Amino acid sequence: MxxxxxxxxxxxILRLLIFLPVSFVLWYxxxxxxxxxxxxxxxxxxxxxxxxxxxxxxxxGKMMVLETNLQVQTPDGRTGxxxxxxxxxxxxxxxxxxxxxxxxxxxxxxxxxxxxxxxVGLLPFQAWGVTFEFLKLTALQYGPEISQQMGHxxxxxxxxxxxxxxxxxxxxxxxxxxxxxxxxxxxxxxxxSEGGK
Amino acid sequence: xxxxxxxxxxxxGVLFTLELWxxxxxxxxxxxxAGLAGLSAWIVGLFDSGVVSSGIxxxxxxxxxxxxxxxxxxxxxxxxxxxxxILAFPASWKHKLIGLVLGFVAIQSLNLVRxxxxxxxGQWDYQIxxxxxxxxxxxLIMLDALIFxxxxxxxxxxxxxxxxxxxxxxxxxxxxxxxxxxxxxxxKKKKSRKR
Numbered sequence: 001m002x003x004x005x006x007x008x009x010x011x012x013i014l015r016l017l018i019f020l021p022v023s024f025v026l027w028y029x030x031x032x033x034x035x036x037x038x039x040x041x042x043x044x045x046x047x048x049x050x051x052x053x054x055x056x057x058x059x060x061g062k063m064m065v066l067e068t069n070l071q072v073q074t075p076d077g078r079t080g081x082x083x084x085x086x087x088x089x090x091x092x093x094x095x096x097x098x099x100x101x102x103x104x105x106x107x108x109x110x111x112x113x114x115x116x117x118x119x120v121g122l123l124p125f126q127a128w129g130v131t132f133e134f135l136k137l138t139a140l141q142y143g144p145e146i147s148q149q150m151g152h153x154x155x156x157x158x159x160x161x162x163x164x165x166x167x168x169x170x171x172x173x174x175x176x177x178x179x180x181x182x183x184x185x186x187x188x189x190x191x192x193s194e195g196g197k
Numbered sequence: 198x199x200x201x202x203x204x205x206x207x208x209x210g211v212l213f214t215l216e217l218w219x220x221x222x223x224x225x226x227x228x229x230x231a232g233l234a235g236l237s238a239w240i241v242g243l244f245d246s247g248v249v250s251s252g253i254x255x256x257x258x259x260x261x262x263x264x265x266x267x268x269x270x271x272x273x274x275x276x277x278x279x280x281x282x283i284l285a286f287p288a289s290w291k292h293k294l295i296g297l298v299l300g301f302v303a304i305q306s307l308n309l310v311r312x313x314x315x316x317x318x319g320q321w322d323y324q325i326x327x328x329x330x331x332x333x334x335x336x337l338i339m340l341d342a343l344i345f346x347x348x349x350x351x352x353x354x355x356x357x358x359x360x361x362x363x364x365x366x367x368x369x370x371x372x373x374x375x376x377x378x379x380x381x382x383x384x385k386k387k388k389s390r391k392r
Binding site for chain 2: 101170177
């Protein structure tokens with residue numbers, strides 16, 4: 001069985017106990033800055049899948065504000081444009097996790113590069129979540145008035161529903177675990193080598 | 198290593214599609230989630246008699262607080278990822294089966310702790326409940342899966358063989374030093390001596 005003699009694996013787990021809370025606190029307080037590139041990628045994603053529907057995307061505190069070109073009518077007959085506010089952190093919690101896992105694997109071995117790869121590598125996956133939440137809200141949730149302007153057919157709406165579920169339930173985990181395994185093959189080999197002694 | 202990743206992502210794709218497929222959802226996922234809610238209610242009932250479960254809802258009668266165990270909170274996605282990682286790794290079917298069974302127990306045990314802790318955190322402070330629910334517990338469940346996978350590959354017989362599988366397509370070769378320790382990621386140039 002695994003014991004304290006398994007220094008590499010036990011060391012990794014013990015270091016995680018320190019780095020995980022630190023990473024989460026730092027991530028939460030720096031979220032306003034860390035989210036800016038997620039916004040760039042999300043704008044590109046929305047433009048790709050719903051061309052011309054997004055007017056602007058900005059980060060406000062820990063939220064994202066999406067100004068759209070989708071028209072809405074108020075009960076008193078006036079016309080306006082739909083403005084959305086969403087919480088992108090639900091797709092970004094994998095950043096502090098991957099940071100903690102990267103730091104816990106060892107502080108040497110191109111640490112800066114590994115941390116940068118973690119941050120940059122997660123961006124498209126986090127943007128996937130934001131993009132598909134935007135599509136889900138506009139094409140499926142906000143009623144026929146908005147949905148018609150989005151112009152998706154039934155198959156397109158199925159694709160949006162699947163993309164949203166995938167982006168919310170699976171991608172945060174898959175992206176972090178996949179990136180960590182790719183950039184830490186040496187660590188996994190060390191764990192295995194220790195087991196073979 | 199490439200083979201591992203191809204299999205890893207392919208198995209996840211298949212299992213996730215199955216999870217979302219309506220007949221599987223109705224026949225497997227929903228009864229499983231309801232069972233999880235029932236088990237959570239039973240655990241909480243050991244020290245708090247005011248808790249009942251109905252379907253996927255856990256309800257605290259004295260203060261009218263309830264939580265619903267939705268997709269993403271039943272541990273199924275973490276199990277899918279762990280299952281994919283175990284099935285894609287080169288090991289015997291016997292060891293894969295052991296890994297799947299024990300992995301299920303490891304993830305669902307921690308998931309029960311998550312459900313019970315969130316149930317009480319929600320009654321105590323809604324903001325802390327939201328923060329732990331949306332961010333922290335997600336990360337902890339994923340870590341549970343990753344650490345279990347590391348322990349599983351570490352306990353496999355002939356781990357050196359698996360290590361060589363990981364080294365096969367990596368950028369650096371594994372070099373055996375005199376002490377027998379591997380020096381991953383580095384290559385030694387052979388020195389040629391002139392005679």
